Amino acid sequence: MKNYQGFQKLYGVKMSDGVKILIVDDASFMRTVLKDILKSNGLCNDTIEAADGVEAVRQYIQHKPDLVTMDVNMPKADGLQALKGIMKVNANARVIMVTSVEQKHIVQDAMKLGARDYIIKPFDRSNVGLILNKALRTK
């Protein structure tokens, strides 16, 4: 919990217990890493996971999370397709794309479709905290 308090002090944000984040990635390893970052940053204790684009949209509809982190390369429906699906459900959905360095061009497409921002793999802990937090503060 030390990290959590540190984060509050640092960014002047009070993490509400109610923040719910949907982590979308086909690799359970990546989902766990991200989940741990969110926890240790004190950003969110309440996470839901999806392993492909189709499941992502389904989970979004069911849980109405406050924010979604969206991987790009996934089976069934990729990140962009899932993003479109989620934006159809909620035009104000907060979706953060998760990409690797060389996929930045996809980010531009994603932003046009309504994504709020992006984070890059491998994750920089404090950067992830900043970007997600910024997105959570905007409506």
Place this chain on the structure above:
Amino acid sequence: MSDNNYREMYVSEALEHVTIITQTLLQLEKKPDERSYLDQIFRSAHTIKGMASTMGYHDTVELCKNIENIFDEIRNGVEKLTSHIASILFIWIDLLQQMISDEKLKIDLDPYLKSLRNPEEVKNHLEPKPSTNVSNTIRVKMSDLDLLVNVVGELLISKMRLKQAIENKDYDESKQIMNETDRLIADLQYKTMQVRLVPVNQIFDRFSRTVRDVSKQLGKQINFEMHGSGIDLDRSVLDSITDPLLHILRNCVDHGIESVEERIQNNKSKIGQITLTVTRKGDNILIIVADDGKGIDAEKVKEKAVEKGIITKNEAIKMNHQEAIRLIGSPGLSTAKEVTDISGRGVGMDVVISNVESVGGSLNILSEYGNGTTMILTLPLNISIIKGLIILVSNQRFVLPISSIVTTVNIPRTEIFSVHGNDVIKFQNSIIPLIKLNELFEIQDKKSFENESITVVVIENEEKNYGLVIDSFERNQDVVIKKLEQNEYSDLFLNATILPDGRVSLVIDPSLLVDLVIP
């Protein structure tokens, strides 16, 4: 979560993707235009790359990037999946697997990466060597673990209730709790065994890969098919048969399937056929490897066995076809004209057989010269718990695996015949030999009087029946098998178990028994 836990997760998930890449690439070679295969490989390489970058494994990232690139080029029609490129990719995938499994592995990637554009590089430096490194972990569904924890919780409650009931000297209550505990333990046992099961297709991709590599190396054309991927097998059984199966498959390609010219000469299709089928039969799993190659020349096997002093000339003359074929399992026999580095039929068949027998399995070989060979591996579903029949021989208890029992019969002594000095009985229209266990185990009970009838357990071993003469049998029971250390009776007993009364009982292995009595 500790870094170590991350590493375990990384290794197991990345290796799964390596498996997917290998399987998909094998399919892609057959259907090079299938876009979904290309996408799949690209995606898996990308996923491994993402995980490796998180772990900080830069070489792994680099290699994945190269795999991604080549598939991107193939997708965009810039590059074509030639046989050379496929071979290089397989080498890369092997390398990738090694790098994932071994954190400390230091490899100069350069020659590997250059080999894609420079075929000479392959011949000079890189030999394809499919890694036999299988991770020693299994993935267990969280829900399965929860079930186990639940049962353990219930057991603890039962224990407390039992303690209470004993303190209250409440016999009826104790008895009932005991019954419930029994059910719980059976449940726990079943669920624990379930957790140890892994799908056989986990090792299937390595088989396709081996057949592909060896057939390319030898310039043979082979269609390799595998059936029955939905079957689960105990992890330790699977581990111990992987190498034997690889050996059998290499043999099929190397010595079984003929060269294209030879096949055409013999009016066979120029593409050789090898099938691997996994099916379930009772408490056993059968793995059947069949090829339509040249088969085993029984006469030649006999000749060779005489030459090597394994059997005498006289024995060879008496031997029937099936017995001659079984000779290829004898240590030190090789019928291949020249020993290749791929396999030498006979060199390893004895090792294959002992490997299979070490997990309680058996190997049956059927072959007709000119018309292919079929190898049938019979394996127990899991090795540590078997259903056994408790039998009594001269007042000592032994366990006989139910899986080998055909039936039990009472036979009047008047119906025992003698053939060549051996006692036999008639069973279902055939004559089967009797094995008197008390004589064999040298535990004749002098007090035992001659009954008018004898009790016989009919067992099946390698499709033949034998009658075991016993005093009586008690009941069927699940027994936990404990392996015995090597001792002077190892030719007869490999395992023992502890019976409910706390006494140790030896487990009879029908195949060893038959081997000992009927040479």
